[in-house]
Every structure is written in structure tokens, then in C-alpha cells.
Amino acid sequence: GLQSDEFWHNAYFKDQKGRLYFGGQNGFNAFYPDSIKSNPFIPKIVFTDLKIFNKSVKIDEKVNGDIIISKSITQTSEIVLSHRNNIFTIEFAALHFTQPLKNKYLYKLEGFDEDWVEKSADRHFASYTNLPAGDYIFKVKASNNDGVWNEEGVSLKILITPPFWATWWFRLLTIGFIIIAVIVFYQKRTYNIKQRNKELEHKVQERTHELADERNLLKTLINIIPDHIYVKDKFSRFILNNKSHLHLLGATKQEDVIGKTDKDIFPAEFSEKYYDDEKMIIQTGQSQINKEEIVKDLTDNRQYYVSATKVRFMNSKGDVEGIVGISHDITDRKEFEEDLKQAKIDADLANLYKSEFLANMSHEIRTPMNGVIGMTELASDMAINKQQKEYLMFAKQSAESLLDILNDILDFSKIEAGKLELEIDDFNLRKVVENAASSMIIQAHTKGLELMSEVKTNVPVAVQGDSGRLRQIIINLIGNAIKFTESGEIVVRVELNDTSKQNGSDSIGFHFSVSDTGIGIPKNKLTKIFESFSQADNSTTRKYGGTGLGLSISQALAELMGGKIWVESEVGKGSTFHFTARFKPGQLKDEDTIQHAKINYKGFRVLIVDDNNTNCIILKDMMEIWGFNTTIARNGEKALNELYKATVEEKLFDIILLDYQMPEMDGFELAKKIRANAKWKNVRIFIMSSISEKGSIQKSKRIGIDYYLNKPVRQAELYTTITTTLGKTQNKKIKKEKNQTADKAVTTLKILLVEDNIINQKVAANSLKKWGHEVTVANDGVEAMELFNNHDFDLIFMDIQMPNMDGIEATKKIRDAGNSKSDIPIIAMTAHAMKGDRERFLDAGM
Known part of the structure; x- marks a missing residue:
């Protein structure tokens, strides 16, 4: 076995016989690697x-x-x-x-x-x-x-x-069930389809019958329609015609015209145009609507007018199939239109004759009337007795009445013809209203009436419109008020209309009214008085006179100005005539502008003495605008009491506005008593009177009255008088211009008077000479040209209607002369008052 399980690294040796040696801490071991066998055990x-x-x-x-x-x-x-x-x-x-x-x-x-x-x-x-x-x-x-x-x-x-x-058996059962279900569903479905088919077949039969009935009804309707109805294919061949069109084509049944075109039926002069129109409709799809055509009825060879409409029709696929046409007989209408055209020509000619007649009558009547008025004025200035002067005054009033009637007739004629137009210009609204009232003061004074005007302080006076026609309405309403008022007062008022701002309009609405204390008008007559040639009662026509056109003309003028006119009245208490008008904001000249906003008379005291309550209120409002502290006295006795009271309180009055005509103590008598008191010597006295008696101004100066003002008192005149008296006039330019104007007024001018009427010559020449001018008279345009070429003149008064050469031709020749004298001022004198006359004169150079 092994000596140890630990060995030195790289401590080995192999000999020639293949024996392997390797050493460790306890020695070395040796063995033959080829002798080692694997484990042979199979697990x-x-x-x-x-x-x-x-x-x-x-x-x-x-x-x-x-x-x-x-x-x-x-x-x-x-x-x-x-x-x-x-x-x-x-x-x-x-x-x-x-x-x-x-x-x-x-x-x-x-x-x-x-x-x-x-x-x-x-x-x-x-x-x-x-x-x-x-x-x-x-x-x-x-x-x-x-x-x-x-x-x-x-x-x-x-x-x-x-x-x-x-599992296979479940799948087999499922397949069987599905097959059975499909068979059942199929049977049920086919049954429902069969039932549905039966219902549809029944409905198709019903619908087929309905369509047949509708087709028969449509065919009946088409055939009874008197208009010509037809259908053509895309080659303009007839495929359907109603009876009326078959009759036009000279056919009795449909088969006579099927497949034919207009070229097969109508003459070429008609058919070529029809064919070209239809070809264009087929190609472009643009329908022919109500085209007037001439057709020929082949049954009776009669030609007449029709209004023809043709449209292209297509099938469900969008392919063009042909044309549907309908034509309507308009022969009667065309004949009526021709009659209307001829009637219009005749009417225009009649209007022309009427206009010429009115123009001539205007000239022929105005000329002698102006002569009568002019001669009576000249005669009135001569040394004659009181009765003679009265006769002349009556003659002048009669002549002026005739001129008023003529003007009413001319205006009514223009309104009736729809030719009355407004002449738009910038003007001073207050000045127009006050001047209109002032022009009627003599008539009002003759009847002992007080005539006053009041323009509210918030009323803008710089406006743009026809000031002449506005003045005409106001004078007409004042004239009526004077005519039907025996005693009391007449007041003209102007205020902003409640609807002055409407629909984003840049114009301003004004409300005018003329109220009187006259006889009044019954309620059942209030609308009748605005009818032409009508008055509230025929008896008033006999008593007061008049044409009955004034209110009708005023109504038309108010409507032209964007307003209306109406009346409120009570019998025995008086009437108030209202009218509204709309004017755009305008621009005023310097002489038309009152600069009272720059001057404040706060602390100054004014005593207003007038027995008329309305006049007192108007004057009070007017004075308080400028900052005055006002006191009102209704008669002379009360005025003296106020003066004494002011003396005691050491609050003396600076100005006294004194009415001339007052009961018990008139204005002159009161003025004398005021001047008799040394404590009141510095007070300024302005006397106001609606009458202008001879020597009244001189009498005023003798008494010690500072200024004599005519009633109704005008704001601008009162303002100028106050600023001059109190020494606060700031606008020196106005004063300078007045002086220049006064100087110019007395300058002698060389005037050429061109007039063919001898009476008018004398009236105009004598009036101009009375004012200190040199006058040369020419009898017609020819004489005028000769005098103009050989003499120097400052001004020409030119009559329009004259023999040899009229005023327009003479004016053109003067303007075309091209010399230094060609720009001489030429003023037209004419009795022409028809539409376009003024423009003709201005275009000629007047």
C-alpha cells in the first residue's frame, strides 16, 4: 500500500521498465501503472x-x-x-x-x-x-x-x-351530435327561408301591383299636366312623351315619335339649337334651367315662348342614360312683360313730361311770386302810411303762402315718384333748431304766442345729415302749432333718443318734439292727419287753410332720416308732435362751435325774470351749464323783492335776464326801476323780446339796458353776449373774424346780374344797390358774356332759364375761358327745384 497520502510536488521518476516512483514525507512508493485494473462491476x-x-x-x-x-x-x-x-x-x-x-x-x-x-x-x-x-x-x-x-x-x-x-367514444358522440344539430338547424333554416321566400314572393306581388298602380297614376298625372314633359336617351331620341308634348309634336300616340330626334320633327332653325343644348348637357352634366325658347306647335303651326328645363339622368351604375325635359308655355307672360316694358316706357315718358311741367310751372310761378314779394319789401321801406304798409304786408304774406303751397306740391311730387333724396353735410344741430324757431317768431308774436326752443345739454350738436330737410320738418310742425293755437306757448325740444345705440350702428338717434297749447286733435283723427291732402276735420281746412300735405311730407322726410313721426293730443289742451331721426357724428366749423366748456362762471349770480314757466326752466338749464347760480322771478314785483333781498345779504346779481312782455309791469318799466337804484348800477340787464318794435333798441339803450336779445333766445347768442359783458371772451379768433366779416359786409362789390325777367331785375338790383353795391344787368347769357369779357366783376348772379343762351351754358363758357377772371364766384338764381337740378348747376361750375 501507499506509505502516505501526501506527496511532494514533481517528486516522481519513471524507469526504463515503466515503473513509476514518487516520493513523500515518509519515503517513496513505486508501482507499474499498466498493472492497475478498472472496477468491472456492473451496477x-x-x-x-x-x-x-x-x-x-x-x-x-x-x-x-x-x-x-x-x-x-x-x-x-x-x-x-x-x-x-x-x-x-x-x-x-x-x-x-x-x-x-x-x-x-x-x-x-x-x-x-x-x-x-x-x-x-x-x-x-x-x-x-x-x-x-x-x-x-x-x-x-x-x-x-x-x-x-x-x-x-x-x-x-x-x-x-x-x-x-x-376519448374516442366521446368524440364520436360529439361528431354525431353536431351532425344531428346541423341537420336540425338546416331543416329549420330552410323551413324559415322557404316561409320567408313565400312572404317575399307575396310582397313582391303586392309591390309589383303597387308599382303598376303608381306607374299608372304617374302616367295619368304626367298626361294631364299641360306642360310638355319628355324623356330622351343619350342620343337625344325620344323614349317617353306626355300627351301635351305629343300634341306639340303633331303625334297622336307614343309609337309615332319613339326613336326620333328633334331633327326628324322640327325645322332646322329650331332643332339644331335643341340638339346642341342637349349634347352639351349630356357631356358636361350642367343642367339647363328655365331657358326661354321659341317652339313651333306642329299641330297648328303656331309659334310661342316656353321656359325649358333639361337635366341629365343616370342609372344606378352612374352611367348616363339620357335627358329629362319639361317646358312651360310662357307666351302670356312674355306678352305681359312686353306690355309692362311699354307701360314703363310710357310711364317714364309721362314722368319726364310731369317733371318738365313741374319744373316749368315752378319757374313760371316762382318768378312772378318772387317779384311780388321783392316789390312789396321794397315798397315797405318807402315813406308810406300805416294802412298802406299793412296792405303790403298782407300782399307779401299771400305771396309767401302761395310759394309754400308750391313747395309742398313739388316735394309731394318727388316723394310720390320716389325721387326725394337727402343732401348730407356737416351741420350744427342746435343752430338749425334755434334758427328754425327764430324764423317763425313773427308769426307766433302776431298771435301773441310764446315760442321757445330747448336742446338738451347731453345732445351732441356736431352731426352729419340734411339740415335743410330737418329744418323743413321743424318749421312745418311749428307752423301747424301756430295755426291751431290761439293762446299760450309753443315749445321745440330736442333730446337723445333712448335707442340711440342700436345694432352697433355708428349713427346717433335724436328725438324731436313740438308741443303747443292749441285746440288739440280727436283720438280717432290722430292717424288720418298724416295722410296726403288730409286734415283732422274739413272745417279746419276752411278755417285755418292749408293743403294737407305738410305732415305727409314731414312723415316721408322723417322716414328718410331713419326715424318716424307721431302725435299725442288731447282736445282742448293741445298737441305734441314727435319725430325721430338718425345722424352720424360730424365736424363743425370754428364759428359754429361754442367754447363754453373752457369758461366757468361759478360764483356769478343771474336773476331770470319771465312770466312764462317753460321759458324760465329753459334759461335756467342753459345758464347753469356755464356755472351760474340762478334765481327765478315770475313778474316785476317779485324781481324787485329778489333784488332787495340780494342787497341785504350782500349777494348782488351780476346779470338780469328780463322778459319784455309781462303783465302788470313790463320789462322796460322794471329796467327803469332797477337803474333808478344806485346800488344796482353795476348789474347787467339783458332784455328779451319776441317782437322788434321800431326804436326798441334805442329805447333800451336810453333806459340803461345792456343788450337786446330776440326770442327765442339762442344759446350761442346768449353765450357771446355774456362773455362780452363779463369780459371773459377767450376766443379772440371768433371776434376777429366777426370784425373782418363786418368790414367785408360794407365793402362795395361790382356785381353782374344776369336775369331776363324785368321785375326780378328790378327787385334784385334795387336790393343790392340798397346794400351799397354796384350792379350791372344783362338780359341773357349772350349779353353776360360780352359784359364779362369787357369788364371786371367781383360776383355774378346767374339766372338759369333765359333766351338766346341760358345760365348753364354761359357759366360753362366763363369757366372755359381759362383767364384770370374764370374763377369768379357765380351764384345760380332759379325757380327749378326738381331732382338733379342742383347737381346740374354745380357741375356747370356754379
């Missing part, structure tokens, strides 16, 4: 354990209801496992115990493993899971420590039984 192999679900199975033990082994696994040659127990482990061992850790194993499950699986001595088991049902043989081989194998090994038959649903 026996046995199965040592069977585990299901990793649990060892005992003999006769039930696992999931099955007995797996009835004797030791070592002695068992076959096991049967159900599908429930097909997760198992088999352990095995080689009965060789010389260095057993060097034993090796190979195993294989025939029917599942393709090759042998090698296992080491420490893992001598095999595990399988979820094996399919079937027969298997588990084989194991082993070797000893020297690698001697037991090739025969050991084996174990394993039968895995399938679940019932995987």
Missing part, C-alpha cells in the same frame, strides 16, 4: 420512489380517486395515470457504493423524449408535467465510478389515460 438499477404533485405515492393509496401502485415501485413494471395525475416524478438509483458520487445516469421517456437525458449522482430523478394521453416507457441506464455502464438498464411502462372529452 444494478432500481426505481426507488414515485411522486405525484411532488408527493410520494404509497402502496394502494388513492390519489385524486385513483390507486396508482398496489406494490412497491421497485417491483412495479407498469403504472396507469389519469389526466388528473399526469404531473409526476420518478426516482432511481444504481446499487454500487464504491465512490457512489461518481455514478452516472441516463434516462429517456419513449414516446416523449427524443434523446437520453444525463443526470449526475446527486440528481437521480426525472419529472414530467401535463403529458398527453398515451402509452410511454420510462428507461434508465447507469454506470459505476469507473464508467462501466449497465446498458440493459431498467424500464417502467406508463399509461396516461385521457379525460372523457378526449
Whole structure:
């Protein structure tokens, strides 16, 4: 044996005979390697354990209801496992115990493993899971420590039984059941289909009958329609026609025209156009809608107009099949249109004659009326007695009434013809309203009426619109108020309309009203008064006169301005006429602007003396805008009491606004008493009067009145008077321009007056000469040109309608002269007042 189990590294030697020597701590050993023999023992192999679900199975033990082994696994040659127990482990061992850790194993499950699986001595088991049902043989081989194998090994038959649903009999039953189910389903399905087919066949028959009925109904409807209805194929050949179209084609039945085209039926002058249109429709798909065509009825050879519509139609595949057409006889309409055209021509011609007639009548009437008015004015300035002056005044009023009637008729004619248009320009709204009221003051004073105007402080005065037509409405309403008011007052008011901002519009809404204390209007007559040639009562026409056109014209003008007009009235208490209008914001000239926002009269005291309550309120509101502290007295006695009271309190008044006409003590008498008191010598007195008696201004100065104001008092005039009196005028430019204007007014001008009417010549020439100008008269345009070429003039007044050469032609010649005198101002004088006249004059250069 070996001396020790420890040896020195590399301490060995081999001799020639093959003997091997190697040494250690206790000496050396020697042996022949070729004499060493391997272990020849073939190990026996046995199965040592069977585990299901990793649990060892005992003999006769039930696992999931099955007995797996009835004797030791070592002695068992076959096991049967159900599908429930097909997760198992088999352990095995080689009965060789010389260095057993060097034993090796190979195993294989025939029917599942393709090759042998090698296992080491420490893992001598095999595990399988979820094996399919079937027969298997588990084989194991082993070797000893020297690698001697037991090739025969050991084996174990394993039968895995399938679940019932995987058995052949279950599959056979399942297939049979499926076949039976299919047969039953097929029988039932075919039965339902047969029943459904029967129902469908029945419905098809019903629908076929319905379609036949509908087709017959449609055919009947198409045939009774008087319009021509037809269908053509894509080659424009007829395939369907209604009776009306067959009659047009001269046919009695459908077969007479099927397959024919328009070229086979109509003359070429018609058929070529029809064919070209249809060819275009087929190619482009663009329908022909309500095209007017001329057709010829081949039954009676009558030609007439039709409105023809043709559209392309296609089948379900989208292929073009042909054209459907319908044409409607419009001969009566065409004849009616021709009659209308001729009627319009006749109406336009009649309107032209009417316009020319009105223009001529306007000229022929205005010319002598202006002569009458002008001559009466000239005569009134002569030294005549009171009765003669009264006669002249009546003559002038009559002439002016005639002119008013003429103007109403002309305006009504324009409205009736729809030719009344607004002339838009920038203007001062307050100035227009106040001037309109001032122009009616004489008529109001004649009847002893107070006439006042009030423009609310929040009303913007710089607007853009037709100031002339606005003034016309206001004057018309004031005139009516004066006419139907015997005593009391008339007030014109302007305020912002509640609907001034609507729909994002940039225009501004205004509400105008003219109220009076007159006779009033019955409620059942309130709408009638706006009808043309109508008044509330025929008796009023006889008593007060008038054409009955004024309110109708005012209504049309208000509507043109984007508003409306209405009236509120109570019999015996008076009336208030309202109207609204819309204007865009505008720009004003310097002379139209009041700079009162820059001056504040806070601390200044004003005494307003007027017996009319409305006038007091208007003046109070006006003065308080500028910061004045106002006090109101309704008569002279109360005014003196207020003055005494102010003296005692040492709060003297700076200005007194004094009405002239008051009961008990008039304005002049009160002014005398004020000036008689030395304590009131510095107070400024402005007297207000709606009348202008001769010498009243001089009388005012003698008494000590500072300023004489005409009623209704205008804001701009009152403002200028106050600022001048109190020494607070800031706008020196306005003052300078006024002085320049005054200087210019007295400058003598050389004026050429071109007028063919002798009366008008005398009126115009005498008026101009009275104002200090040099006047040269020309009887027509020819004389005017000769005088213009040979003399220098500053201004030309040009009549329009004259013999030899009218005013328009003469103006054009002057403008076309091209010399330094061609830009001379030319002012038209005309009685023409029709639409377009003003534009013609301006275009000519006036």
C-alpha cells in the first residue's frame, strides 16, 4: 500500500521498465501503472420512489380517486395515470457504493423524449408535467465510478389515460351530435327561408301591383299636366312623351315619335339649337334651367315662348342614360312683360313730361311770386302810411303762402315718384333748431304766442345729415302749432333718443318734439292727419287753410332720416308732435362751435325774470351749464323783492335776464326801476323780446339796458353776449373774424346780374344797390358774356332759364375761358327745384 497520502510536488521518476516512483514525507512508493485494473462491476438499477404533485405515492393509496401502485415501485413494471395525475416524478438509483458520487445516469421517456437525458449522482430523478394521453416507457441506464455502464438498464411502462372529452367514444358522440344539430338547424333554416321566400314572393306581388298602380297614376298625372314633359336617351331620341308634348309634336300616340330626334320633327332653325343644348348637357352634366325658347306647335303651326328645363339622368351604375325635359308655355307672360316694358316706357315718358311741367310751372310761378314779394319789401321801406304798409304786408304774406303751397306740391311730387333724396353735410344741430324757431317768431308774436326752443345739454350738436330737410320738418310742425293755437306757448325740444345705440350702428338717434297749447286733435283723427291732402276735420281746412300735405311730407322726410313721426293730443289742451331721426357724428366749423366748456362762471349770480314757466326752466338749464347760480322771478314785483333781498345779504346779481312782455309791469318799466337804484348800477340787464318794435333798441339803450336779445333766445347768442359783458371772451379768433366779416359786409362789390325777367331785375338790383353795391344787368347769357369779357366783376348772379343762351351754358363758357377772371364766384338764381337740378348747376361750375 501507499506509505502516505501526501506527496511532494514533481517528486516522481519513471524507469526504463515503466515503473513509476514518487516520493513523500515518509519515503517513496513505486508501482507499474499498466498493472492497475478498472472496477468491472456492473451496477444494478432500481426505481426507488414515485411522486405525484411532488408527493410520494404509497402502496394502494388513492390519489385524486385513483390507486396508482398496489406494490412497491421497485417491483412495479407498469403504472396507469389519469389526466388528473399526469404531473409526476420518478426516482432511481444504481446499487454500487464504491465512490457512489461518481455514478452516472441516463434516462429517456419513449414516446416523449427524443434523446437520453444525463443526470449526475446527486440528481437521480426525472419529472414530467401535463403529458398527453398515451402509452410511454420510462428507461434508465447507469454506470459505476469507473464508467462501466449497465446498458440493459431498467424500464417502467406508463399509461396516461385521457379525460372523457378526449376519448374516442366521446368524440364520436360529439361528431354525431353536431351532425344531428346541423341537420336540425338546416331543416329549420330552410323551413324559415322557404316561409320567408313565400312572404317575399307575396310582397313582391303586392309591390309589383303597387308599382303598376303608381306607374299608372304617374302616367295619368304626367298626361294631364299641360306642360310638355319628355324623356330622351343619350342620343337625344325620344323614349317617353306626355300627351301635351305629343300634341306639340303633331303625334297622336307614343309609337309615332319613339326613336326620333328633334331633327326628324322640327325645322332646322329650331332643332339644331335643341340638339346642341342637349349634347352639351349630356357631356358636361350642367343642367339647363328655365331657358326661354321659341317652339313651333306642329299641330297648328303656331309659334310661342316656353321656359325649358333639361337635366341629365343616370342609372344606378352612374352611367348616363339620357335627358329629362319639361317646358312651360310662357307666351302670356312674355306678352305681359312686353306690355309692362311699354307701360314703363310710357310711364317714364309721362314722368319726364310731369317733371318738365313741374319744373316749368315752378319757374313760371316762382318768378312772378318772387317779384311780388321783392316789390312789396321794397315798397315797405318807402315813406308810406300805416294802412298802406299793412296792405303790403298782407300782399307779401299771400305771396309767401302761395310759394309754400308750391313747395309742398313739388316735394309731394318727388316723394310720390320716389325721387326725394337727402343732401348730407356737416351741420350744427342746435343752430338749425334755434334758427328754425327764430324764423317763425313773427308769426307766433302776431298771435301773441310764446315760442321757445330747448336742446338738451347731453345732445351732441356736431352731426352729419340734411339740415335743410330737418329744418323743413321743424318749421312745418311749428307752423301747424301756430295755426291751431290761439293762446299760450309753443315749445321745440330736442333730446337723445333712448335707442340711440342700436345694432352697433355708428349713427346717433335724436328725438324731436313740438308741443303747443292749441285746440288739440280727436283720438280717432290722430292717424288720418298724416295722410296726403288730409286734415283732422274739413272745417279746419276752411278755417285755418292749408293743403294737407305738410305732415305727409314731414312723415316721408322723417322716414328718410331713419326715424318716424307721431302725435299725442288731447282736445282742448293741445298737441305734441314727435319725430325721430338718425345722424352720424360730424365736424363743425370754428364759428359754429361754442367754447363754453373752457369758461366757468361759478360764483356769478343771474336773476331770470319771465312770466312764462317753460321759458324760465329753459334759461335756467342753459345758464347753469356755464356755472351760474340762478334765481327765478315770475313778474316785476317779485324781481324787485329778489333784488332787495340780494342787497341785504350782500349777494348782488351780476346779470338780469328780463322778459319784455309781462303783465302788470313790463320789462322796460322794471329796467327803469332797477337803474333808478344806485346800488344796482353795476348789474347787467339783458332784455328779451319776441317782437322788434321800431326804436326798441334805442329805447333800451336810453333806459340803461345792456343788450337786446330776440326770442327765442339762442344759446350761442346768449353765450357771446355774456362773455362780452363779463369780459371773459377767450376766443379772440371768433371776434376777429366777426370784425373782418363786418368790414367785408360794407365793402362795395361790382356785381353782374344776369336775369331776363324785368321785375326780378328790378327787385334784385334795387336790393343790392340798397346794400351799397354796384350792379350791372344783362338780359341773357349772350349779353353776360360780352359784359364779362369787357369788364371786371367781383360776383355774378346767374339766372338759369333765359333766351338766346341760358345760365348753364354761359357759366360753362366763363369757366372755359381759362383767364384770370374764370374763377369768379357765380351764384345760380332759379325757380327749378326738381331732382338733379342742383347737381346740374354745380357741375356747370356754379
